[in-house]
Amino acid sequence: MKTELPEALARAVQTRLAQADKESWARRLWEGDVTLWTNADEAKWIGWLPAAEGKQVDFAQIAALVEKAKGHKDAVLLGMGGSSLGPEVLALILGNQPGFPKLHVLDTTDPDQIAGVAKAIDPSEALFIVSSKSGSTMEPELLRAYFWELAGKDGNRFVAVTDPGSKLEAAAKADRYAFIFHGDPAIGGRYSVLSVFGMVPGAAMGLDIKALYDATASMVSACGADTAVKGNPGVHLGVIMGEAANAGRDKLTILPSKGLEPIGAWLEQLLAESTGKQGKGIVPVDLEPLGAVESYGTDRLFVHLHLEGDSDAELEARLKALAEAGQPVVHIPVAAKEDIGQEFVRWEVATAIAGAVIGINPFDQPDVEAAKVATRKLVDAYEQSGSAEPETPIVETEDFAIFAPQATALSPSDPKQLLDLHFASLQPGNYAGFLAYIERSAADEAVIATIRAQVRDAKQVATVAGFGPRFLHSTGQAYKGGPNSGVFLTITRDPDPDLAVPGHKASFGNVQIMQARGDADVLAERGRRVLRVHLKKGGGGIKALASAVEAALNS
């Protein structure tokens, strides 16, 4: 790892590293010494450390799954957050091996996205992996109901990954699933990739799990209890992240080379859910288009993960210019994509250590629950009445309607003026968030990236984007519980066509809108600045919104 840090940050990092060395932080992490964090229940959550050595998986059971998976064309993973993001990284970075199924990851209630996967597979032959630690998360429950019907209720092609005693375990037994893999309750979702939650889908797509642990071992030992802090990559990175956040550089901007790009989604959850609470923490910035040096404020820490063999002259030149301009830049070389397990360990250790520097419990997620409760309330009301509570927009065009969840002072009847006022509240050190409850397609991602670049360049602020409901189980924690510096635009749309959920009145499209409304309500309750733009059926869609934002920024 190479670091280029401005002087004040470099000094703070050195001082903290000396403290970490003197106070044996690495050892105390491995021992789960709660005094390293907040004297809460942290000791109950460090099962991910032995899991990184392969101690949590039953290799014989994995071998049996490998035999079962061989020959299937597709495998579909149904899960959220820690139960989906790690598997997605493995699928996108390492890919399925010849003779093994392609892994499709579904962590959504978006009707188009679900229908897209249903269409891409043959439901009568695909393997389904239902993955949820708690076994009671709403999205995998609804997805399970949908694919169970579609797959002809054939338990022989279903696999459950869940903590012992969960509701999902009971359902899997009742429906005679082919396998039930047990997780370790001492591991939180976002730290679970090197336990069965990453390894079961990994094995199903033909990855050599033993080889993955072997390739990870050197990082486990480098981050070990007895390694001096100076040579401990996890502690070193964690101290940099924590000190940077404490100094106001809390927008950790992830700039990976092409081959490692998918890791950003996993990192976002790890960093945001672990540190974003009590008004403090790190706001990860992923997939933001590269900007000119002057478009970045003094609230950034840039981390470049570089896969050997990747070359991107523009990125390299920009990183050099950023460091020369006094921005902090950390370079992490990754020798081969098969070493991805090392990065999981480095960042998990770093995140736990950053939690110690920031002074929070890196293993809880107190604010995620609030959005879940708000959504449940709305969905339950829908199930009772068969309709959603009506709302009145502040302003409407033929393309979209804009709602404010809070009693708002913003009331212009012109959408351009309203959006202008909304973005005008962005101050240095703030960030703009785009929370899109629409299909996570390449086309939608591209339009949102354009909007982000425009806002970033116009206001010199960091921008983040999340697709709902996926981000609710990830960065949503920091947006609600972290620093109150986000200015959010929630984006919803009329589903077309919608998709029914077997056994429920509320469709996937209904649930997705309730999730957006519940989340926006909680954001507003927490004093966050938030507007919701609802894209109308038959209107210009997300592109019409992009034009309206552009017009507002230029007004």
Ligand SMILES: O=P(O)(O)OC[C@H]1O[C@](O)(CO)[C@@H](O)[C@@H]1O
């Ligand atoms: O694996 P589960 O229990 O379904 O949880 C999924 C995700 O939901 C969260 O609890 C947040 O809602 C994450 O921490 C977790 O990874």
